[in-house]
Amino acid sequence: MTLTRQIFDTVIVGGGGSGLRAALQLAEAGHRVAVFSKVFPTRSHTVAAQGGIGASLGNMQEDHWLWHMYDTIKGSDYLGDQDAIEYMCRKAAEVVYELEHFGMPFDRNPDGTIYQRPFGGHSQNFGERPVQRACAAADRTGHAMLHTLYQRNVRARCQFFVEWMALDLIRDFEGAVVGIVALEMETGEVMAFQSKATILATGGAGRIFQSSTNAFINTGDGLGMAARAGIPLEDMEFWQFHPTGVAGAGVLITEGVRGEGGILLNANGERFMERYAPNMKDLASRDVVSRAMDQEIKEGRGVGPQRDHVLLKLDHLGADVINKRLPGIREIALKFAHVDPIREPIPVVPTCHYQMGGIPTNYYGQVVVPRGANPSEPVPGLYAIGECACVSVHGANRLGTNSLLDLLVFGKSAGDHVSEWLKTNPRHRDLPRNAAERSLERLARLDNATSGESVVEVAADMRRTVQQHAGVFRTGTLLDEGVERIREVAQRARNTAIRDKSRVFNTARIEALELENLAIVAEATLVSAQARTESRGAQAREDYKERDDKNWLKHSLWYLQGSRLDYKPVNLQPLTVESFEPKVRVY
Amino acid sequence: MEPLARELERLRWRSRRGLLEMDLILQRFLDRHLATLSAEDTRAYDALLDLPDNDFLDLVMGRGSLQDESLAPVLEKIRQS
Numbered sequence: 106m107t108l109t110r111q112i113f114d115t116v117i118v119g120g121g122g123s124g125l126r127a128a129l130q131l132a133e134a135g136h137r138v139a140v141f142s143k144v145f146p147t148r149s150h151t152v153a154a155q156g157g158i159g160a161s162l163g164n165m166q167e168d169h170w171l172w173h174m175y176d177t178i179k180g181s182d183y184l185g186d187q188d189a190i191e192y193m194c195r196k197a198a199e200v201v202y203e204l205e206h207f208g209m210p211f212d213r214n215p216d217g218t219i220y221q222r223p224f225g226g227h228s229q230n231f232g233e234r235p236v237q238r239a240c241a242a243a244d245r246t247g248h249a250m251l252h253t254l255y256q257r258n259v260r261a262r263c264q265f266f267v268e269w270m271a272l273d274l275i276r277d278f279e280g281a282v283v284g285i286v287a288l289e290m291e292t293g294e295v296m297a298f299q300s301k302a303t304i305l306a307t308g309g310a311g312r313i314f315q316s317s318t319n320a321f322i323n324t325g326d327g328l329g330m331a332a333r334a335g336i337p338l339e340d341m342e343f344w345q346f347h348p349t350g351v352a353g354a355g356v357l358i359t360e361g362v363r364g365e366g367g368i369l370l371n372a373n374g375e376r377f378m379e380r381y382a383p384n385m386k387d388l389a390s391r392d393v394v395s396r397a398m399d400q401e402i403k404e405g406r407g408v409g410p411q412r413d414h415v416l417l418k419l420d421h422l423g424a425d426v427i428n429k430r431l432p433g434i435r436e437i438a439l440k441f442a443h444v445d446p447i448r449e450p451i452p453v454v455p456t457c458h459y460q461m462g463g464i465p466t467n468y469y470g471q472v473v474v475p476r477g478a479n480p481s482e483p484v485p486g487l488y489a490i491g492e493c494a495c496v497s498v499h500g501a502n503r504l505g506t507n508s509l510l511d512l513l514v515f516g517k518s519a520g521d522h523v524s525e526w527l528k529t530n531p532r533h534r535d536l537p538r539n540a541a542e543r544s545l546e547r548l549a550r551l552d553n554a555t556s557g558e559s560v561v562e563v564a565a566d567m568r569r570t571v572q573q574h575a576g577v578f579r580t581g582t583l584l585d586e587g588v589e590r591i592r593e594v595a596q597r598a599r600n601t602a603i604r605d606k607s608r609v610f611n612t613a614r615i616e617a618l619e620l621e622n623l624a625i626v627a628e629a630t631l632v633s634a635q636a637r638t639e640s641r642g643a644q645a646r647e648d649y650k651e652r653d654d655k656n657w658l659k660h661s662l663w664y665l666q667g668s669r670l671d672y673k674p675v676n677l678q679p680l681t682v683e684s685f686e687p688k689v690r691v692y
Numbered sequence: 693m694e695p696l697a698r699e700l701e702r703l704r705w706r707s708r709r710g711l712l713e714m715d716l717i718l719q720r721f722l723d724r725h726l727a728t729l730s731a732e733d734t735r736a737y738d739a740l741l742d743l744p745d746n747d748f749l750d751l752v753m754g755r756g757s758l759q760d761e762s763l764a765p766v767l768e769k770i771r772q773s
Contacts, residue, residue, distance in 0.1 A: 143708070144706075144708055144709070144710070147710075147744060148708075148709055148710040148744075148745055149710050150710050152710035152711060152744075152745050152746065153711050153712070245746055248744065248745070248746050252744075290705060291702070318712055320708075320709060320710055320711060320712050320714075320715050321708055321712075321715045322708050322709075322710070354712075354716055355712055356712060356713055356716070433753075436753050436754075437713075440713075440717070440753070441713070441716060607698065607701075609698040609701070609702075610698055610701040610702040610704070610705050611701065612704050612705050615705070
């Protein structure tokens with residue numbers, strides 16, 4: 106079968122913050138760039154980011170990139186690579202000022218400088234006292250950033266392929282990535298896009314969890330593409346949770362509710378946080394509260410027919426306090442939990458929020474894999490940035506406001522590195538003859554299958570399995586069972602059938618393809634978590650409660666082929682400063 | 693499938709948003725109303741889908757006001773879903 110082919114210098118998969126930042130860097134340098142996005146770029150999930158962009162501008166109090174670097178490394182529970190973290194923190198001011206120059210409507214101080222908010226974990230002088238470091242645009246920082254970058258890209262004549270889904274990477278016989286295969290939703294047509302460089306910027310895969318704050322589009326498509334092409338996924342056991350998502354929906358209930366006096370109750374009506382944190386009770390840190398909630402549910406004291414959530418009670422605060430001090434909470438509870446918090450408690454559950462792991466890269470955004478004695482050999486022509494990448498600047502736990510910073514810094518550095526790459530690699534490599542084979546086989550299977558598993562059912566089983574077996578609170582037994590179950594689910598995800606065989610806007614077909622990607626990420630998560638016999642950052646194991654630097658100060662690498670694990674060392678050597686040696690984390 | 697059905701499928705895909713809140717709200721609306729939308733409602737829904745996610749969510753939560761009053765009946769259906 107002959108395939109329509111288009112040719113670009115660079116293909117970028119994903120039109121969120123990182124994809125747009127990289128596209129801009131390349132388009133303004135005069136390269137032919139194509140950006141592929143499942144949805145209109147300004148409706149990418151970056152739009153949900155509210156907190157801000159961390160940068161040590163020092164507009165409020167004295168600040169320094171080295172203090173930001175310390176906070177990031179400590180936050181990462183020492184699993185972050187210190188070269189990449191130094192690079193990011195030193196570049197932060199530059200990328201924020203560039204964004205300001207592009208027209209980003211930052212909040213400002215009376216003297217005209219960018220206003221900076223306080224944020225958990227941001228400190229002056231290596232943890233001494235809090236510092237205001239978060240640059241924001243009201244509560245719409247992500248939204249404003251996407252719109253600013255999109256407008257600028259249109260001006261730079263970047264070409265957008267909107268409502269296209271990338272299916273697979275194309276690698277040649279030497280292993281270089283020479284383009285992608287993608288599907289146009291409006292026509293159902295499959296095309297090959299030949300490129301000198303390909304950048305994956307597809308965001309996280311938080312939809313593997315039953316309870317997730319992520320939008321439906323966050324299905325880990327780039328991770329699936331990389332894994333199918335033989336590239337390992339790094340540190341996939343590390344997922345950040347928020348304690349209070351609305352059960353069954355995932356929508357966040359802000360921590361402010363507990364700050365105002367809201368309390369958590371189990372099925373017996375017991376205020377269980379008194380047992381776990383006698384002093385701080387419901388105001389203990391996020392991870393402590395999440396673990397306590399998860400333990401209550403695991404031990405059978407959950408609420409509801411499935412005993413799968415706990416309750417957040419605030420009716421004792423009275424209607425006045427709820428309406429005045431917690432605006433929006435009543436609307437959210439009514440809309441997504443169908444309860445009025447003035448009279449009834451809100452069902453809540455620890456909810457997946459952010460993926461720390463991803464496609465392994467260095468701080469130029471180059472995808473790197475072990476080869477011979479080198480644990481980090483670049484894959485020619487392939488880059489990954491943003492939440493789908495593991496640089497690793499977040500390590501085992503991300504510091505607040507570093508996600509938007511990550512998008513900007515590594516979007517830009519990948520763009521710059523690709524520009525250099527294009528100078529030394531001016532010609533396109535040949536596409537192999539079977540370039541689209543894998544994609545076409547996957548589509549043909551869906552088109553021809555007359556019977557098979559329901560996508561909706563397999564997806565629900567996957568999310569339930571991940572939630573139950575790789576949630577906040579993990580044990581060896583849970584993980585052993587989870588790995589077995591998720592392997593069955595992954596098998597079933599490759600044997601789905603859809604009734605609608607149409608080519609035009611066939612949402613069922615897209616969802617079947619997304620499920621294949623999600624199932625890969627889910628298996629990577631369970632297998633990596635099972636092997637890591639320690640607690641570090643977001644991985645909390647009941648049977649291995651301590652961090653084990655002697656055996657586990659290393660990154661996990663999971664390969665789809667054989668579902669096998671490998672490891673590589675953490676880079677503890679920064680670029681110019683002294684190493685931050687692992688210490689016990691105390692806040 | 694006939695062209696109308698494909699048009700509805702297009703709307704179904706465009707109801708995939710950047711904000712989870714909007715995904716959930718629009719999914720409920722589609723489950724309840726997609727099969728029976730009038731031509732006028734379909735046009736109005738399509739126009740609402742062009743709004744930025746945050747503005748759309750504000751409208752649904754009753755925090756903003758519509759520029760185009762002809763979209764109000766569908767917005768009300770979304771709010772009630």
